[in-house]
Amino acid sequence: MYKLYDFLPSGNGYKVRLLLNQLEIPFELIELNILKGETRTSEFLAKNPNGKIPLLEIASNIFISESNAILFYLAQETKYFPQDKYEQARVMQWLFFEQFSHEPNIATPRYWISVLQQPEKYREQIKQKQKLGYAALKIMEQHLKTSDFFVANKYTIADIGLYAYTHVAEAGGFDLSDFSAINCWFKRVQSQPRHILITDSELGK
Amino acid sequence: MYKLYDFLPSGNGYKVRLLLNQLEIPFELIELNILKGETRTSEFLAKNPNGKIPLLEIASNIFISESNAILFYLAQETKYFPQDKYEQARVMQWLFFEQFSHEPNIATPRYWISVLQQPEKYREQIKQKQKLGYAALKIMEQHLKTSDFFVANKYTIADIGLYAYTHVAEAGGFDLSDFSAINCWFKRVQSQPRHILITDSELGK
Secondary structure, X not given: OXXXXXXXXXXXXXXXXXXXXXXXXXXXXXXXXXXXXXXXXXXXXXXXXXXXXXXXXXXXXXXXXXXXXXXXXXXOOOOOOOOOHHHHHXXXXXXXXXXXXXXXXXXXXXXXXXXXXXXXXXXXXXXXXXXXXXXXXXXXXXXHOOOOOOEOOEOOHHHHHHHHHHOOHHHHOOOOOOOHHHHHHHHHHXXXXXXXXXXXXXXXX | OEEEEEOOOOHHHHHHHHHHHHOOOXXXXXXXXXXXXXXXXXXXXXXXXXXXXXXXXXEOOEEEEOHHHHHHHHHOOOOOOOXXXXXXXXXXXXXXXXXXXXXXXXXXXXXXXXXXXXXXXOHHHHHHHHHHHHHHHHHHXXXXXXXXXXXXXXXXXXXXXXXXXXXOXXXXXXXXXXXXXXXHHHHHHHOOOOOOOOOOOHHHO
């Protein structure tokens, strides 16, 4: 059985949990608290030298890290990844957009504000990140004005990858009320079979 | 014929130029100067709403952006991308590592120091980036101590993706002299058939 090393408030972890659930793949969840340094122990660094969750162990001592690489691994030959080569590249394009232009700017303010609960300490950095984060949201909004989903008008791992941190962006101080296409897309994502919520344990609940 | 929109000092652009050359795929190069805002015109934003190069036009008005998604598109079913599903995921893992943990910390100081030539203006940010950049280099060094290449002991797009900004990291103030495994890997990458250098036009030459 797969083992998933994860920290429940993580949007990156949520991507993998959501897809595993939608694929009905059972897995053992091994919770690590990144706030307590549990991903920086020598034991964990031997599994993932980059010291990050999520980490998927697909067989004894066989690991895949990087949330979007895990999505790619799990989704191949399922309906969550297109068969057409160009559409596959477009999925990867949006997933790289997510990791480069979106996640660092949208997930990080949420981490500072809602996970660490130190908005004052990071006030200046939050301002800079939000500017870049809104730019990423505008690109998504523009795309979703004419498309139900990110690629080939079908729900794929591109949507899972982008949904994870976008739908909790308000916890990072973003105001999504003017992003009507994104809000409609949220509903389409949430109505997919076997959708699950980012865990209730997030945000310190 | 493919059209590649590119800015020659860009390591992200170099990845694509290198692979196209190794695959012997002819292409038309359309140079844009990002320092003059040529990727922020309404004409270019209609092609890539994220306003970034490299951008590959594979047919009239059919585009792929994000350098590593372009590598994925071009390399499929060639010797530069493995056939095994787990190895494919490991390639993507290293490419996501490159875009999240490596490129923002290693390419950006080079941009500030050697492209913009404003090291003083960015002194504090360079210091922070270098700390994270060295952490990424250490992960690469550790991996290359026991492997000739990043995945499956073969030269793949994971190597191309990581080589692009690593081999010019010194232009961002990084000292690579202690990274002996990385230096040996440079030689293995450079000895691949049809290797090309990052263009002479870089760094203002």
